[in-house]
Amino acid sequence: MIVGTPKEIKNHEYRVGMTPESAAEMVSHGHSVLVETGAGLGIGAEDDAYAAAGAQVVDSAEEVFARAEMIVKVKEPQAAERAMLRENQILYTYLHLAPDPEQTRDLVNSGAVCIAYETVTDARGGLPLLKPMSQVAGRMSIQAGASTLEKAQGGRGVLLGGVPGVAPGKVCVIGGGVVGFNAAQMAVGLGADVTILDRSPEALERLGMFFEARAKTRFSNKANLEECVAEADLVIGAVLVPGAAAPKLVRRAHLATMKKGAVVVDVAIDQGGCFETSRATTHADPTYVVDDVVHYCVANMPGGVARTSTYALNNVTLPHALRIADKGWRAALAADPHLANGLNVWNGQITYKAVADDLGYEAVPLATALAA
Numbered sequence: 001m002i003v004g005t006p007k008e009i010k011n012h013e014y015r016v017g018m019t020p021e022s023a024a025e026m027v028s029h030g031h032s033v034l035v036e037t038g039a040g041l042g043i044g045a046e047d048d049a050y051a052a053a054g055a056q057v058v059d060s061a062e063e064v065f066a067r068a069e070m071i072v073k074v075k076e077p078q079a080a081e082r083a084m085l086r087e088n089q090i091l092y093t094y095l096h097l098a099p100d101p102e103q104t105r106d107l108v109n110s111g112a113v114c115i116a117y118e119t120v121t122d123a124r125g126g127l128p129l130l131k132p133m134s135q136v137a138g139r140m141s142i143q144a145g146a147s148t149l150e151k152a153q154g155g156r157g158v159l160l161g162g163v164p165g166v167a168p169g170k171v172c173v174i175g176g177g178v179v180g181f182n183a184a185q186m187a188v189g190l191g192a193d194v195t196i197l198d199r200s201p202e203a204l205e206r207l208g209m210f211f212e213a214r215a216k217t218r219f220s221n222k223a224n225l226e227e228c229v230a231e232a233d234l235v236i237g238a239v240l241v242p243g244a245a246a247p248k249l250v251r252r253a254h255l256a257t258m259k260k261g262a263v264v265v266d267v268a269i270d271q272g273g274c275f276e277t278s279r280a281t282t283h284a285d286p287t288y289v290v291d292d293v294v295h296y297c298v299a300n301m302p303g304g305v306a307r308t309s310t311y312a313l314n315n316v317t318l319p320h321a322l323r324i325a326d327k328g329w330r331a332a333l334a335a336d337p338h339l340a341n342g343l344n345v346w347n348g349q350i351t352y353k354a355v356a357d358d359l360g361y362e363a364v365p366l367a368t369a370l371a372a
Contacts, residue, residue, distance in 0.1 A: 001325040002032045004068025006061040007039040010075045012283035014042025014306030015313065017072040017093065020049040022318045027054035031325045034064050043307040065089075070329075072321055074313065075300060076103055087111030090329050092321060094118055094133075095344055098245040098358040099272030107345045108361075113329050114345035117317060118270075119243045119352055121338045127242060129320070129342075131178050132312035134267075136302040138182030138238065141265045142171070142190065144296050145234040148263045148287060154294045156261035158233045161191030168193050172228040174220065174249060174274065175238035176203040179267050181210075183236045188214045195228050225249065230257040237266040237274040243344075244354035245272040252276050255291040265296045273297060334370045343369060 003026055005017040016039050018026070023033045033055035037047055047057045058064060065071065065084035073093035077085065082103065085091060088111065095116035097104045107114050117129035127134075142160070149155035149169065162168035171187040173180045176198035187194045188211060196211075197220035198204050204217045211217075218224045229235055229250055235258075239246050246268040255277065268274040277290045280299040287296050302309035320339050323332040333340040343351045349364040350356040356363035 001328075002034065002067055002069045003072060003321070003325055004034040004036075004064035004070070005039055005072050006036045006064045006081070008042075008074055008303075009061075009078050009081070010300060010303075013075055013300050013303040015074040015303050015310045016040045016043055016045065016306075017074050018318075018321075019043070019310060019314050020045050020053040020055075022314045022321075023050055023055040024053035025318060025322065026325065029322055029326055032056070034058050034068055036061050036064050043310045070321075070325060072317075074310070075303075076100070077107075079106070082106040082110060085110040085112040088113060090115065090324065092117075092317070092324065094270075096270045097344055097352075097355045098243060099270075101359050104345070104350070104355065104359055104361075108348050108350065111348050112345065113343070113347075115324070115329070115333075115339075115342040116243075116344045116352070117313075117342065119344060120320065120342035123338065129313075129316050132316055133302045133309060134178040134240075135182045136305060136309050136312065137267045138179040138236075139186045140301050140304065141179070141183045141236050141238075141267050142186035142192075142234075144286070144298070144301070145171075145236065145263050145265045146190065148265075148294055148296050149234060149261075151261075154261065154287065154289060155263050156233055156259060160187065160234065169233040170231055171195070171234045171236065172232035173197065173236045173238055174225070174228075175236075175240065175268075176200070176207050176217070177238065177240055179240070180236070180238035181207065183238055183267075184211065184215050187234075192234075195232075197225060197228055220249075226254060226257065229254050233259065233262055235262070235264045237264065237268050237278070239268050239274040240271065242354065243352050245358050246274045248274060248276045250275045250277075252291070255293045258291075258293050260292040261294065263294045263296060267301065269297045269299050330370055330372075340366055340370065347372070 070090035151157035160169040194215040
């Protein structure tokens with residue numbers, strides 16, 4: 001199979017779909033690899049490293065899309081990239097379709113086979129291709145929040161860890177999954193006063209056993225949510241409904257109860273955000289203010305630490321990419337029901353029910369796509 005990796009073009013996105021090491025693995029399986037010139041510069045990988053790995057470095061994204069049978073990316077294809085997709089071409093990347101009707105429409109119209117990292121599952125019900133970026137984003141959310149709390153950045157001027165004689169900052173983490181756990185771990189490490197909200201008794205028990213007295217856990221009901229948000233200097237939105245739009249848990253009315261200069265970091269922004277007042281921002285212009293509350297809603301947070309993120313991502317995406325290239329997408333998905341859950345768009349139709357439900361499409365059964 002001819003596998004292509006273009007340079008990412010989303011604002012301040014420095015990750016790359018395949019590292020030179022991943023390209024070498026693909027070549028060792030007998031496949032041809034095309035890499036757009038400069039695609040790896042954001043992680044310090046020069047064109048020569050790809051050439052040494054056996055890849056062919058080409059001059060443009062247009063050539064990658066025109067020649068490749070499978071496109072391996074990081075972020076959802078931008079409009080210019082979607083226009084280059086063709087019928088039956090495989091697209092393997094993050095998609096986050098539920099809050100993005102324009103992208104969904106373009107992918108449906110392209111006729112491409114679109115496999116989304118974020119809906120591939122594992123035997124334990126986890127999301128293994130989303131997990132490493134959730135770990136990165138959760139940890140970065142505290143870095144970003146701590147920086148944004150500085151007065152020069154518009155925040156309250158609070159140091160999360162405090163100092164002897166001065167209370168630490170209060171952090172409210174909404175959601176105790178991978179993002180929330182990693183955010184809490186970082187905040188606790190800085191010495192902050194941390195409260196984690198979740199609706200799962202099992203998650204609360206797990207978090208309580210891990211953090212013991214270093215962080216508080218509370219059941220996420222309306223009253224507890226309102227109280228935690230009102231008291232916090234920093235609120236982390238870490239809610240995920242796999243494949244679907246994030247629920248709007250913090251409404252605009254809640255902002256009036258918050259401290260002036262408090263900060264919210266919405267890690268769920270890729271799925272539409274869990275704050276009613278969230279809108280996607282970029283690393284170039286990451287924050288804005290609503291009702292005296294500073295919002296940080298960068299939609300590709302892990303892109304800020306591109307090298308760490310790319311290698312963590314390739315560790316989990318490459319094995320599936322190899323299986324797709326070795327067997328063809330239909331045979332690979334038929335042999336692995338967890339990889340099959342990644343199929344979101346096929347033959348001009350939506351195959352992932354949560355996306356179809358959110359955007360008003362009729363979902364085509366996965367079995368139909370695999371049997372066609």
